[in-house]
Amino acid sequence: MRLAELSRLSGVSTATIKYYLREGLLPPGRQVNATTAEYDEGHVRRLRLVRALIQVGRVPVAAAKEVLAHVDDDSLGRTIRLGAALWALPQDPAPDEEDPAVVTARAEVDRLLRMLGWETARELSVLSPVHRSLVVAVAALRRLGYDWDAELMAPYARLMHQVAERDLDFLETHASEAERVETAVAAAVLFEPVLRALHRLAQEEESARRYGIV
Amino acid sequence: MRLAELSRLSGVSTATIKYYLREGLLPPGRQVNATTAEYDEGHVRRLRLVRALIQVGRVPVAAAKEVLAHVDDDSLGRTIRLGAALWALPQDPAPDEEDPAVVTARAEVDRLLRMLGWETARELSVLSPVHRSLVVAVAALRRLGYDWDAELMAPYARLMHQVAERDLDFLETHASEAERVETAVAAAVLFEPVLRALHRLAQEEESARRYGIV
Numbered sequence: 104m105r106l107a108e109l110s111r112l113s114g115v116s117t118a119t120i121k122y123y124l125r126e127g128l129l130p131p132g133r134q135v136n137a138t139t140a141e142y143d144e145g146h147v148r149r150l151r152l153v154r155a156l157i158q159v160g161r162v163p164v165a166a167a168k169e170v171l172a173h174v175d176d177d178s179l180g181r182t183i184r185l186g187a188a189l190w191a192l193p194q195d196p197a198p199d200e201e202d203p204a205v206v207t208a209r210a211e212v213d214r215l216l217r218m219l220g221w222e223t224a225r226e227l228s229v230l231s232p233v234h235r236s237l238v239v240a241v242a243a244l245r246r247l248g249y250d251w252d253a254e255l256m257a258p259y260a261r262l263m264h265q266v267a268e269r270d271l272d273f274l275e276t277h278a279s280e281a282e283r284v285e286t287a288v289a290a291a292v293l294f295e296p297v298l299r300a301l302h303r304l305a306q307e308e309e310s311a312r313r314y315g316i317v
Numbered sequence: 318m319r320l321a322e323l324s325r326l327s328g329v330s331t332a333t334i335k336y337y338l339r340e341g342l343l344p345p346g347r348q349v350n351a352t353t354a355e356y357d358e359g360h361v362r363r364l365r366l367v368r369a370l371i372q373v374g375r376v377p378v379a380a381a382k383e384v385l386a387h388v389d390d391d392s393l394g395r396t397i398r399l400g401a402a403l404w405a406l407p408q409d410p411a412p413d414e415e416d417p418a419v420v421t422a423r424a425e426v427d428r429l430l431r432m433l434g435w436e437t438a439r440e441l442s443v444l445s446p447v448h449r450s451l452v453v454a455v456a457a458l459r460r461l462g463y464d465w466d467a468e469l470m471a472p473y474a475r476l477m478h479q480v481a482e483r484d485l486d487f488l489e490t491h492a493s494e495a496e497r498v499e500t501a502v503a504a505a506v507l508f509e510p511v512l513r514a515l516h517r518l519a520q521e522e523e524s525a526r527r528y529g530i531v
Binding site: 185246262270305 | 361394395399403435450461465478481487507513514518521522525530
């Protein structure tokens with residue numbers, strides 16, 4: 104398809120598509136002559152992902168380029184490719200390791216991972232920005248005097264593991280590895296608000312069931 | 318206790334406490350003479366909540382005041398009191414009802430709630446900003462071409478209902494109704510990052526189990 108058709112199908116203006124092409128966020132089309140290029144389904148899919156990252160996820164262009172470089176790197180194993188793409192998303196800054204709340208939070212997270220038998224999460228803990236985010240979030244709770252510990256978190260972690268199993272089952276319905284990584288990244292940005300809203304709605308429903316509406 | 322002790326216990330400076338008192342975010346202490354007031358455990362707890370809202374949740378002062386007014390209103394039934402406090406937190410703007418993605422998203426959310434038998438969530442759907450957030454989040458997915466429908470969301474909603482049951486079980490371990498509402502509000506602001514991090518960590522763990530690390 105030509106540029107105009109790509110714009111129509113994706114709902115992205117031709118000016119914005121040209122900008123994405125210049126920035127290397129979208130691979131060039133197949134040049135058919137000096138002024139015309141052909142685009143395909145892969146371009147439509149990639150545009151969708153770029154919009155998810157930049158317009159919805161508000162990921163800076165430089166970070167989006169890094170994410171996409173990992174999505175495209177088929178020399179990597181699946182876990183690393185997925186991880187690298189997700190890890191390139193904007194992350195929490197490193198916590199202050201002198202802060203007693205951070206020290207306790209890190210110890211509780213480590214105890215949690217042992218309780219759950221999440222061996223990889225423990226092995227990757229030095230590298231993974233997700234592990235860091237958990238420490239930061241637990242430290243924020245503890246700093247305000249809420250004593251969240253491994254025992255309190257464990258049942259939530261087990262439920263979130265069931266959610267993660269569904270996530271990966273869903274990814275496996277996609278045919279190609281590139282589509283899987285793309286979907287994983289889009290889900291990280293777009294699906295989290297859905298999950299958060301479902302959680303809050305479930306709280307309202309359960310509260311009404313237990314205590315009535317008025 | 319005196320102001321200095323309240324400051325030490327809560328880790329909030331006396332200047333900030335005085336600001337919160339002036340703004341009505343913290344109820345006045347019991348005046349013992351013209352220049353001295355006594356504070357109690359309730360003030361320590363309330364300061365913790367105010368910090369959670371303003372410093373961690375970045376809730377504007379005016380919105381925080383509204384949240385706290387509902388927390389303090391013991392004329393309300395529990396579901397409404399909890400709901401009113403949570404609904405006063407900053408919420409998504411109303412979606413554009415002319416947008417076809419919003420129309421479809423709303424229909425899918427309605428179908429989901431029927432499938433699940435979440436009757437209260439359906440009854441409150443016109444009022445609830447949580448319901449609106451779900452429509453907005455699903456519309457964002459659909460606008461980018463990801464066809465999330467009721468069938469895909471239902472298993473996630475069921476898991477989130479199990480999470481909500483734990484949330485309420487945990488609230489019920491608190492003695493007083495005021496503490497329960499306070500904890501619910503703090504959890505909405507502080508616990509969501511923990512849940513999100515647990516979800517992502519579970520994804521890494523499950524991905525490594527299925528596909529190996531390299």
